[in-house]
Amino acid sequence: MKQTTPIAELKRDQGRTKSGNQDDHIYGQMFSAILEQRLSPGTKLSEDVLGEIFSVSRTVIRKVLQRLAHEKVVKIFSNRGAYVSEPSPDEARDVLDARKVVEEGIMRRVVKKRTTADIRILEGMLKEEALSIERDEHSKWVALSGDFHLALAEIAGNQSLTDYLRELVSMTSLIHVQYQSKKIGNQSCSCEEHGHIIEAVRAQDEEAAVRLMIEHIEACEEQLNLDGKEPISDLYEIFSDVAGS
Amino acid sequence: MKQTTPIAELKRDQGRTKSGNQDDHIYGQMFSAILEQRLSPGTKLSEDVLGEIFSVSRTVIRKVLQRLAHEKVVKIFSNRGAYVSEPSPDEARDVLDARKVVEEGIMRRVVKKRTTADIRILEGMLKEEALSIERDEHSKWVALSGDFHLALAEIAGNQSLTDYLRELVSMTSLIHVQYQSKKIGNQSCSCEEHGHIIEAVRAQDEEAAVRLMIEHIEACEEQLNLDGKEPISDLYEIFSDVAGS
DNA sequence: ATGCGACATATTGTCCACATTTAATGTGTT
DNA sequence: AACACATTAAATGTGGACAATATGTCGCAT
Structure with missing residues (x-):
């Protein structure tokens, strides 16, 4: 038995098979939120929280996060979660x-x-x-x-x-x-x-x-102001002048 | 409370955080298999089978398949599984x-x-x-x-x-x-x-x-021989004139 | 005998529970 | 007071179970 199957019939689904599952809705929401700058770079995207927000399990959230990560707008750190990208x-x-x-x-x-x-x-x-x-x-x-x-x-x-x-x-x-x-x-x-x-x-x-x-x-x-120091000057930069006083 | 957390410290991990989990190994195996043409276009990539082959659950296989799908070497059809891409x-x-x-x-x-x-x-x-x-x-x-x-x-x-x-x-x-x-x-x-x-x-x-x-x-x-008919040209086109007869 | 429909099977989609890892807190020692 | 280590808490990684969907088979009616 040949293992390679003709998937010709599947081809016709390429167009419409995008919105079969609920992933796409959540993906769209998050993508828009990031692009419209309602989610700032560096924001932590907790699986639990997002799961509750969209009333789905972490499984589907993980799928969406992975997709966003591949598109580079989200960065996933092993065992530490996903964050909105902060491009250097x-x-x-x-x-x-x-x-x-x-x-x-x-x-x-x-x-x-x-x-x-x-x-x-x-x-x-x-x-x-x-x-x-x-x-x-x-x-x-x-x-x-x-x-x-x-x-x-x-x-x-x-x-x-x-x-x-x-x-x-x-x-x-x-x-x-x-x-x-x-x-x-x-x-x-x-x-x-x-x-x-x-x-x-x-x-x-x-x-x-x-x-x-x-x-x-x-x-x-x-x-843009790319020549300056690294972006997230957080805390360090903010308090650099008052610290130690 | 600000929701955006400083992830400055995480940045240093960007380089090494790639090979923390076992996903990468399986991904590499499958990617190589496809590129070295040991997996022909059109081959069905069953989650169960792959899970047994690599001795992991479907969860991790799904993750790998999604990654391969985003890279276009695999196509995933809703409720019907993943197949090695057959580029038109x-x-x-x-x-x-x-x-x-x-x-x-x-x-x-x-x-x-x-x-x-x-x-x-x-x-x-x-x-x-x-x-x-x-x-x-x-x-x-x-x-x-x-x-x-x-x-x-x-x-x-x-x-x-x-x-x-x-x-x-x-x-x-x-x-x-x-x-x-x-x-x-x-x-x-x-x-x-x-x-x-x-x-x-x-x-x-x-x-x-x-x-x-x-x-x-x-x-x-x-x-290449791209000018010929579609590889497995969509039935629709093939039967468009005889259908309904 | 043929065509339609219901059932059975197999595969994927989702959820939940547990294992593992990470980061933070607290404690004790120097 | 500062550092190191142990403990604790929270989040992610993984596996397995159940639900939903698609395909294949069988049976019944015409």
Whole structure:
């Protein structure tokens, strides 16, 4: 008897088999909570507590935590539990750098494949972004801003790159929480930059699209305060001047 | 009471906390088995069977399967179990295309950062590759060939990209199993191509390095037989015209 | 004989209880 | 008072039992 079974029939389930179990709901809740910055980096994610919150056993919580851990937004320490990731400056640089690599490739493919319908969709997203900025809905804007990049990835039409970019975008959100420098306030410029990118895509100007995207990412990078000391200065830094007095 | 706890002290454990539990051993075994093609695509991975094989409960097997699933080498279907992935031609194209994007970025960084020590390491790997080809150790060569690309990623020094490339390399191995066309036999050329890449890296010729790498990936792509019909093309398509008759 | 439906089997999903490990507290000694 | 060690408490790691779901088989009705 052959052990390899034809799983052709299973293939058709690839699309819908995602929301069969209750995991996905809990996963979505936690993922959103982290991305919308309702869960700060460093927060301990106790299995018992989460189990009670969602009224499920630790088993399913563990599954969700492992998934989040693989996506790097959660870090699991052996025998010590799961915590919302606190990306180090090095990790942050890697993520931003990886985005330059991936999104350059994405832009080159987008300018070739984009349809007029795609442009319309992007413009619609841009309007929503602008709206959320006007209304000062910061966390919503963070999500929308990420969605814009993911929409470009969708247009490029490479599922693998899209999945990877989703991870990178999530991490970027965490990074912004941790390293947002105080001198900001002009984050909205991002919105303009997105507009320029759309223009380049519409014009199918590959080099401009790539350049604008990379400049956009670098602009994000410069808004951050990565050069300083390690992030969680906790306690030590906070009390460094009053301690010993 | 603040819910965010300082986990600064935990950070130091990031490096060593990887091999605390027995999961990693089982994961490694299964991962190798898949990559070395001892587990064919489509093979059902029963939790009970694996649990008996490794003398652990289903709990730990499930954990390993979920990890493999996230890395795309295993597919889990709700209530129906886990199977070794059978990448479709589309998925295969995406993976190879993603590799072009990622490895171009990696090469640009490698050329700038490589040291003479790095070159020596790469040359050592090349020799091992040649040796494994001479000895006709196919599965060993597959692994070594992947390691070469991962070594370049390490030199580039971006952990995020390295992790992603590891996934892509794994998938590439599965793809080769499924779509290896019969006309091959000159796979060994890969080894030469790796040699040329090393030369470009040594010379710090960025454009040559990028070009050689992309050509190398495209050469791999051409060895495959992706244009044919879907491997086990979805019944739907096959019977779409005769159904209902 | 064929087609439909109910039952039986096997596998996965979930929960709970126990084992193990870690971190913290308390105690005793120097 | 400071350090080292033993004890204690809490959280995670693991295993096994039960429930839910899908598949395969058998029987019955037409």
